[in-house]
Structures are given as C-alpha cells and as structure tokens.
Amino acid sequence: MHYDIIIIGAGLGGLTAGAKLAKEGKKILLIEQHDIPGGCATSFMRKQYTMEVGLHEMDGLHSRDLKTKIFSDLGIFDRVKFLRVPEFYRFYNTRHDIVIPHDPAEAMNILLKSFPGEEEGIGTYFEHVLNARRITAASRDVKDKSIGAFLDEIISAEDLKLVLLGNLGYFHDDPYTLSYYYYLNAQGSYYTGGANFVKGGSRKLSDALADIIISNGGDIRLKHEVTGIIYEEDKPVGVRYRKTRGSDGIYSDRASEIIVNSSLPLLAENLLPAGRGQELKNAISGLEIGASLLTVYYGFKTILKSLGNKYYSTFIFDESVKNQADIAGNNHSDFDRRSFTFVDYSQLDSALAPEGKSVGAACCIDYPEDWEDLSAEEYKFRKKKAAEIITARLDNLIPGFKEAVDHVEVATALTVKKYTLNKKGAVYGFAQKPGKASGYLSVLPANLHIASAWGKFGGGFSGAIYSGYMTALDILRKG
Numbered sequence: 001m002h003y004d005i006i007i008i009g010a011g012l013g014g015l016t017a018g019a020k021l022a023k024e025g026k027k028i029l030l031i032e033q034h035d036i037p038g039g040c041a042t043s044f045m046r047k048q049y050t051m052e053v054g055l056h057e058m059d060g061l062h063s064r065d066l067k068t069k070i071f072s073d074l075g076i077f078d079r080v081k082f083l084r085v086p087e088f089y090r091f092y093n094t095r096h097d098i099v100i101p102h103d104p105a106e107a108m109n110i111l112l113k114s115f116p117g118e119e120e121g122i123g124t125y126f127e128h129v130l131n132a133r134r135i136t137a138a139s140r141d142v143k144d145k146s147i148g149a150f151l152d153e154i155i156s157a158e159d160l161k162l163v164l165l166g167n168l169g170y171f172h173d174d175p176y177t178l179s180y181y182y183y184l185n186a187q188g189s190y191y192t193g194g195a196n197f198v199k200g201g202s203r204k205l206s207d208a209l210a211d212i213i214i215s216n217g218g219d220i221r222l223k224h225e226v227t228g229i230i231y232e233e234d235k236p237v238g239v240r241y242r243k244t245r246g247s248d249g250i251y252s253d254r255a256s257e258i259i260v261n262s263s264l265p266l267l268a269e270n271l272l273p274a275g276r277g278q279e280l281k282n283a284i285s286g287l288e289i290g291a292s293l294l295t296v297y298y299g300f301k302t303i304l305k306s307l308g309n310k311y312y313s314t315f316i317f318d319e320s321v322k323n324q325a326d327i328a329g330n331n332h333s334d335f336d337r338r339s340f341t342f343v344d345y346s347q348l349d350s351a352l353a354p355e356g357k358s359v360g361a362a363c364c365i366d367y368p369e370d371w372e373d374l375s376a377e378e379y380k381f382r383k384k385k386a387a388e389i390i391t392a393r394l395d396n397l398i399p400g401f402k403e404a405v406d407h408v409e410v411a412t413a414l415t416v417k418k419y420t421l422n423k424k425g426a427v428y429g430f431a432q433k434p435g436k437a438s439g440y441l442s443v444l445p446a447n448l449h450i451a452s453a454w455g456k457f458g459g460g461f462s463g464a465i466y467s468g469y470m471t472a473l474d475i476l477r478k479g
Contacts, residue, residue: 011039428459
C-alpha cells in the first residue's frame with residue numbers, strides 16, 4: 001500500500017510527527033516493534049502500581065514554550081492533565097541539604113544564604129540561564145565550551161557548583177563534556193517555566209498522540225519491526241518490516257516521505273542499503289553516544305510522604321563527590337557510593353497507585369558495559385544487590401522507607417537497550433558535547449527525516465517532541 005508518510009518508531013518524536021501530519025490530512029503508517037507506543041514515554045503495571053518508565057518532570061508549558069503551542073495545536077490539553085511539580089529539586093549530600101525552587105529569584109536568595117561569598121557568580125549563572133536564547137543567538141561565532149568550564153570561571157565554591165548541577169543527569173553524565181549552550185537552553189526552560197508531570201503517567205501522553213493518529217485515519221502497527229528502507233533510483237520509497245514474533249513473513253509498504261524515530265546508529269547499521277549506511281556511519285563516526293540510566297521502581301504500601309518526605313525529587317550526591325571532576329568517575333562507582341535521584345510521585349495527585357498507596361523511582365547514570373559480560377544469574381543477582389543498596393540508602397534518608405516497600409524491581413542500561421533498540425541503551429541520543437556538529441543529517445536524502453533524540457534538538461521529552469513537530473512542519477511545507 002502507498003502512504004503519504006511512513007514513520008519508523010512510536011517514541012514521542014514519531015508520535016508527535018504522526019499526530020500533526022494525520023491531523024493535517026496526511027495518510028500515515030506508523031510501525032513500532034514494541035507492543036505499546038511511547039518508547040521511554042510509557043508506563044507498566046506491577047501489582048496495583050503504575051510504574052512510570054521515563055518521566056520525572058517535563059520542563060516548560062508556559063506561554064512562550066514551544067510545547068504549549070504544539071499541545072494546543074494537537075488538542076493535547078483536552079486529553080491529558082498536567083500536574084505542576086512543586087519545586088525544582090532538593091540537593092543532598094552530607095555537607096548541604098538545599099531545596100531549589102523553580103522561581104529563579106527565590107532560588108538565588110536560597111543559594112546566597114548558603115554561599116554568601118558567591119553573589120557575583122550566582123548572579124552571572126542566573127543571568128546566563130534566564131537569557132539562554134539571547135546569549136546563544138549572540139554567540140553564534142563564539143566557540144562553545146563545557147558547562148563545567150563555565151562554572152569554574154564564575155564560581156569558587158565547589159559545593160555550589162554541585163548544587164547547581166544537581167539535575168545534570170537529565171542531560172548528560174559529565175559537566176566537562178556537556179555543551180554550555182545546550183545546558184543553558186535546557187536548564188533555562190525549568191527556571192523560566194517550571195515543570196509538570198502527566199497525571200496517570202507519561203503513557204497517557206503517548207496514548208493521546210497515538211489516538212490522534214488513529215482518529216484521523218492513520219494506521220499504527222505495533223509488534224512489527226522495520227528491517228530495511230527500500231531505495232529506488234537512489235531515493236527511499238518505502239520500508240520492509242515483519243512481525244516481531246510468530247511469523248517469518250516480510251511485508252512492505254511505500255511512501256513519499258519516511259520519518260525515522262529510532263537511533264541513528266540503528267538506521268546506519270541495519271536499515272539503510274549498504275552504501276548509504278556506510279555514508280551515514282562515516283558522518284556520525286565522530287559523535288559520542290550518550291549515557292544510559294538504571295532505575296529502581298518502587299511500589300509502596302503507604303503514602304510515602306506520610307513518612308515525612310517533603311520533596312518530589314531529591315538528588316543525592318555521595319560525599320566522595322567533592323567537585324565537578326569527581327562526577328564522571330562516580331557514575332561508574334559501586335551503588336553504595338554512586339549518586340542518584342529519587343522521585344516521590346506521592347507528592348502529586350499522580351494517579352499511579354490506589355488510594356493509600358504510592359510509587360517512586362530511584363535513578364542513576366548507567367552503562368551497558370557494566371552488565372554485558374555477566375551470566376543470567378550474575379545479572380539477576382547484581383540487580384537485586386543494587387536495589388538493596390539503594391533502598392538502604394533511602395531508608396537512612398527517609399526513616400521507614402524500607403518497611404514501606406511493597407514491590408521493587410530494577411531496569412538497567414540493557415533493559416533500555418532491549419525496549420528502545422538504542423545503541424548502548426542511550427536515553428538522550430548523542431552526547432551533547434561542546435561544539436557538537438549537526439551536519440551528519442545532511443547526508444540523508446530530502447525525503448528521509450529524523451524525528452528523535454538523535455536529531456538536531458537533542459534528547460529528553462522536550463527534544464523529541466520538538467523534533468517530531470518540526471519534522472512534520474518541514475514535510476507539510478512541501479505541499
């Protein structure tokens with residue numbers, strides 16, 4: 001069958017592109033290898049608990065945020081309820097316990113009280129974060145640097161740098177290899193627009209986007225895996241795909257435009273014809289694949305905040321992390337010392353658990369190479385130990401935590417790799433290093449588009465949504 005557009009992958013980028021294009025009357029086929037849409041924007045059930053896979057907080061949704069325009073256009077606000085996250089984050093190590101609000105003026109006052117000799121540096125930091133777009137636009141000819149280098153230039157107190165980098169794991173694993181410009185724009189969105197959580201979990205957003213595609217005549221085929229992109233006369237004209245289980249049959253459909261909502265390494269290695277694949281491999285050879293995540297999912301037999309926890313997200317830095325240079329190494333350390341984040345969804349009316357119960361998640365940077373050489377039994381044992389260690393650390397921070405746990409399980413970098421097919425289980429696409437080039441996209445033919453974290457907008461929920469919507473607009477401009 002011939003479609004206007006075929007979309008490979010039902011992550012947020014593919015779903016957003018498909019929803020916009022279907023709404024504008026385009027005939028859409030979306031093919032997804034998993035049995036549910038959403039990619040990392042989804043949830044799963046364990047006992048009575050809805051476990052949120054990927055969303056801690058979504059930045060923005062203020063009047064000037066592009067997502068507000070996108071969601072208004074697609075009618076998402078009529079389908080999904082967004083809950084305001086109460087504070088930006090709590091930073092905790094043995095030396096400091098500081099709660100950072102989303103309001104920048106309040107955040108500055110709190111930081112000034114804790115670090116009274118850093119008035120100038122704190123002011124400079126917020127001046128840059130709050131004016132990220134202007135600074136980025138005015139610095140097009142200025143060489144990029146790392147956010148780590150920028151903080152070293154303006155701030156002396158090492159712990160202040162760590163506090164400001166509390167949510168670094170939302171973007172990358174090392175401040176000295178994270179683009180200053182990328183960080184300013186991403187972090188600035190939290191301070192200028194706050195953050196939200198999707199009531200009922202991020203799958204509600206993914207399902208809403210999928211429903212827009214279907215209700216506008218689009219076709220979504222779950223549990224089907226694309227095996228190749230068909231070229232004729234050096235131009236993509238369709239795809240070959242098969243059921244992920246139960247059939248050896250190969251199907252094919254054609255389209256004028258093809259959108260790829262999967263990783264660029266997968267596209268280069270598995271989906272493109274050999275010559276075209278090698279061309280893309282060469283173009284991306286200098287780019288580093290970003291880090292993955294380990295998540296411990298918790299179901300609690302009580303409302304966790306009833307134990308005295310007051311904060312939605314707590315970033316727990318190990319006391320051995322004394323400065324920025326310690327962060328990257330700590331991400332490879334044992335779980336009794338590795339820094340991590342804990343999110344308590346009971347701080348919101350999240351609708352993730354029955355009345356009287358709640359859910360939460362602990363999350364840290366992770367790498368597949370730490371798990372790949374283990375036997376099945378060793379892998380299972382190490383996951384169990386990771387959960388036990390992190391649970392014990394949280395019990396020290398929140399007395400009664402361990403006793404409240406009703407269900408616990410662990411997803412590693414290999415889990416992410418399995419369900420997303422992303423190389424190395426990367427959750428944010430390519431690492432956003434200083435001066436990261438985007439010219440690799442120019443090697444693709446004009447009717448082959450990237451709508452994912454691996455495109456020019458980068459990773460995270462916002463990056464994927466922007467990528468999908470802008471890809472749709474590019475196609476619609478063609479007529």
